[in-house]
Amino acid sequence: MPAPIRLRELIRTIRTARTQAEEREMIQKECAAIRSSFREEDNTYRCRNVAKLLYMHMLGYPAHFGQLECLKLIASQKFTDKRIGYLGAMLLLDERQDVHLLMTNCIKNDLNHSTQYVQGLALCTLGCMGSSEMCRDLAGEVEKLLKTSNSYLRKKAALCAVHVIRKVPELMEMFLPATKNLLNEKNHGVLHTSVVLLTEMCERSPDMLAHFRKLVPQLVRILKNLIMSGYSPEHDVSGISDPFLQVRILRLLRILGRNDDDSSEAMNDILAQVATNTETSKNVGNAILYETVLTIMDIKSESGLRVLAINILGRFLLNNDKNIRYVALTSLLKTVQTDHNAVQRHRSTIVDCLKDLDVSIKRRAMELSFALVNGNNVRGMMKELLYFLDSCEPEFKADCASGIFLAAEKYAPSKRWHIDTIMRVLTTAGSYVRDDAVPNLIQLITNSVEMHAYTVQRLYKAILGDYSQQPLVQVASWCIGEYGDLLVSGQCEEEEPIQVTEDEVLDILESVLISNMSASVTRGYALTAIMKLSTRFTCTVNRIKKVVSIYGSSIDVELQQRAVEYNALFKKYDHMRPALLERMPVMEKVTTNGPTEIVQTNGETEPAVLETKPPPSGLQPASQTLEREKGVHLIFRRVHVWGKVNTLYDVENYLQILEINGFHAVLFSTGIPSITAYNKNGLKIDFTFERSNTNPSVTVITIQASNSTELDMTDFVFQAAVPKVERLRATAGIAGGPVKVLLFTGREFEELIIQSWNLNS
Numbered sequence: 078m079p080a081p082i083r084l085r086e087l088i089r090t091i092r093t094a095r096t097q098a099e100e101r102e103m104i105q106k107e108c109a110a111i112r113s114s115f116r117e118e119d120n121t122y123r124c125r126n127v128a129k130l131l132y133m134h135m136l137g138y139p140a141h142f143g144q145l146e147c148l149k150l151i152a153s154q155k156f157t158d159k160r161i162g163y164l165g166a167m168l169l170l171d172e173r174q175d176v177h178l179l180m181t182n183c184i185k186n187d188l189n190h191s192t193q194y195v196q197g198l199a200l201c202t203l204g205c206m207g208s209s210e211m212c213r214d215l216a217g218e219v220e221k222l223l224k225t226s227n228s229y230l231r232k233k234a235a236l237c238a239v240h241v242i243r244k245v246p247e248l249m250e251m252f253l254p255a256t257k258n259l260l261n262e263k264n265h266g267v268l269h270t271s272v273v274l275l276t277e278m279c280e281r282s283p284d285m286l287a288h289f290r291k292l293v294p295q296l297v298r299i300l301k302n303l304i305m306s307g308y309s310p311e312h313d314v315s316g317i318s319d320p321f322l323q324v325r326i327l328r329l330l331r332i333l334g335r336n337d338d339d340s341s342e343a344m345n346d347i348l349a350q351v352a353t354n355t356e357t358s359k360n361v362g363n364a365i366l367y368e369t370v371l372t373i374m375d376i377k378s379e380s381g382l383r384v385l386a387i388n389i390l391g392r393f394l395l396n397n398d399k400n401i402r403y404v405a406l407t408s409l410l411k412t413v414q415t416d417h418n419a420v421q422r423h424r425s426t427i428v429d430c431l432k433d434l435d436v437s438i439k440r441r442a443m444e445l446s447f448a449l450v451n452g453n454n455v456r457g458m459m460k461e462l463l464y465f466l467d468s469c470e471p472e473f474k475a476d477c478a479s480g481i482f483l484a485a486e487k488y489a490p491s492k493r494w495h496i497d498t499i500m501r502v503l504t505t506a507g508s509y510v511r512d513d514a515v516p517n518l519i520q521l522i523t524n525s526v527e528m529h530a531y532t533v534q535r536l537y538k539a540i541l542g543d544y545s546q547q548p549l550v551q552v553a554s555w556c557i558g559e560y561g562d563l564l565v566s567g568q569c570e571e572e573e574p575i576q577v578t579e580d581e582v583l584d585i586l587e588s589v590l591i592s593n594m595s596a597s598v599t600r601g602y603a604l605t606a607i608m609k610l611s612t613r614f615t616c617t618v619n620r621i622k623k624v625v626s627i628y629g630s631s632i633d634v635e636l637q638q639r640a641v642e643y644n645a646l647f648k649k650y651d652h653m654r655p656a657l658l659e660r661m662p663v664m665e666k667v668t669t670n671g672p673t674e675i676v677q678t679n680g681e682t683e684p685a686v687l688e689t690k691p692p693p694s695g696l697q698p699a700s701q702t703l704e705r706e707k708g709v710h711l712i713f714r715r716v717h718v719w720g721k722v723n724t725l726y727d728v729e730n731y732l733q734i735l736e737i738n739g740f741h742a743v744l745f746s747t748g749i750p751s752i753t754a755y756n757k758n759g760l761k762i763d764f765t766f767e768r769s770n771t772n773p774s775v776t777v778i779t780i781q782a783s784n785s786t787e788l789d790m791t792d793f794v795f796q797a798a799v800p801k802v803e804r805l806r807a808t809a810g811i812a813g814g815p816v817k818v819l820l821f822t823g824r825e826f827e828e829l830i831i832q833s834w835n836l837n838s
Contacts, residue, residue, distance in 0.1 A: 558606025
């Protein structure tokens with residue numbers, strides 16, 4: 078059989094291939110030849126064939142059929158064969174394949190070989206792909222080599238011990254005696270690998286961490302010698318002596334000094350020395366400084382040293398290298414909570430990073446800028462962040478808008494500034510804001526009574542001819558519907574009022590309804606706003622009726638349902654329209670425990686369709702306050718059952734009719750007031766209400782009946798009924814005592830109460 082081509086010739090041939098198909102053809106042809114050679118047990122060219130297989134493996138072609146040939150090369154006595162065999166084992170084998178266990182004995186023999194280079198090959202292979210079984214079997218040999226005087230073997234044995242500890246942590250104590258003299262070695266390679274081994278042991282065992290803390294003075298001395306040593310061509314990198322070893326020592330010091338006062342005190346001086354003496358003109362020096370800063374910030378260092386570390390990061394922000402600026406921003410973001418004032422000194426530099434072309438730096442600078450916002454700088458920082466929001470890429474707008482909302486809510490100097498800021502965000506990036514931005518702004522506007530005229534005027538001007546920012550249009554529609562009369566009357570005191578007619582306001586809302594950019598939710602806001610204006614405007618009621626009737630046949634089911642119900646309100650319940658379409662009361666902000674806004678499943682809170690109006694004074698005291706709190710409905714129904722004026726019953730009934738998808742009333746912040754439900758013929762019945770402290774879904778109704786006549790009332794019967802979706806439980810009352818009724822409900826409920834008694838003459 079002719080001699081196979083050399084590896085160099087194979088590489089040259091493959092590189093001449095013009096297409097992928099031609100390359101695959103060459104590889105397949107050569108693989109066939111290699112397979113034939115393996116079948117013939119050709120020992121002469123086995124090493125050459127395995128080397129070619131490894132090259133094919135690097136190109137992404139299958140080479141698994143060479144695994145056993147690697148084991149044969151490892152068992153060979155020739156060093157060149159062993160070198161290729163171990164290399165092939167590291168590339169083609171791993172612990173998931175049982176074949177790797179076959180070379181355990183070969184590795185053990187080679188670890189005890191008389192030639193250090195053969196021992197080094199075995200250590201490299203075990204440290205690269207040794208399984209837990211192999212590590213258990215060969216840990217003893219590794220520990221022996223760790224104690225040898227040969228520097229070449231000690232550094233390899235130390236790295237191999239790291240792999241053994243990762244695979245079998247319980248073998249860690251085996252290497253503890255061998256670590257005593259590792260830091261006394263003068264060879265930098267041994268020092269480097271020894272520090273790596275100590276770091277691994279400290280990270281994996283608290284006991285080892287406490288044990289090695291006594292080595293802090295020795296590590297400080299080694300680091301000081303590296304800094305103060307003269308020029309050494311063997312270890313010098315850009316004028317700095319062995320920066321790789323310095324970085325490794327700093328990392329180990331960081332682990333040893335964490336949460337330990339004595340160790341931190343011992344390394345404070347050397348950290349200050351490294352921070353002040355390291356040259357920053359080269360990246361090598363910046364790497365050491367960065368590691369020093371991380372160590373200072375992680376241990377219990379002095380306050381002056383921490384300020385020095387933050388100032389170093391501030392200098393990094395001025396570096397031309399983008400990587401250095403990025404790590405500086407990331408580090409400052411981690412330390413801003415603990416050293417806020419020190420980071421604040423670099424605020425202008427951080428804000429300048431918002432203008433960087435690199436998107437990663439922009440994002441880190443944006444996150445750090447939000448972390449720096451406080452009550453003293455909120456105006457200036459928001460100005461910069463709003464400018465950034467206006468010019469940044471779309472992928473930043475959502476996070477930036479959310480950050481501005483949170484910062485403005487927390488640090489707003491005034492309600493006007495708060496409203497202006499939120500409106501600016503909606504105008505700039507309305508399509509990217511979170512779903513809860515609309516209800517939150519509506520809640521803010523509703524609670525700012527003195528700002529109603531100013532806000533509705535600003536929103537009216539903001540949406541003139543531009544409906545692209547849907548959240549802004551939704552808020553504007555809601556505000557125009559609520560405060561349209563203030564817009565027309567020109568009562569704004571905050572700025573010069575604009576002259577707007579009722580027809581112009583309706584033109585805007587109709588334009589929103591017919592705009593192609595308006596979503597279904599936005600059209601719902603606009604239609605409800607037009608309906609509300611029917612009680613605020615006096616000259617355009619007929620036009621409003623016409624608009625509402627048009628959408629009674631809309632293909633949008635939501636709009637159609639609203640329009641039909643609004644038409645019914647005009648035709649059948651027109652006398653109640655002013656009460657139903659009154660302004661919204663003050664809303665409470667969304668909280669986890671208290672009253673909340675009711676939010677739709679899609680995350681947007683829509684305005685309530687109708688609000689209630691206090692009833693005429695001629696009605697029962699039971700109806701003094703018409704609230705939507707759960708449990709109050711039974712009061713209004715009682716008025717109807719007992720034959721009183723049925724206006725409130727009709728209002729309540731119609732409120733339930735109009736409660737369509739997404740339109741829920743906002744809960745009030747006050748509790749349910751006590752009421753006198755009945756006071757006639759000498760019988761007085763008082764209802765008091767309270768929420769259960771243990772279960773908010775339970776309403777406790779206490780009923781107190783009193784007789785003001787001189788005669789006895791007998792056979793007093795109390796009956797209550799609720800729909801099947803609720804549960805009712807009444808406690809037994811005593812003569813002259815109250816009766817308690819517990820209502821278990823997750824929704825607004827209806828109830829019927831019937832009382833009967835005999836009055837003895």
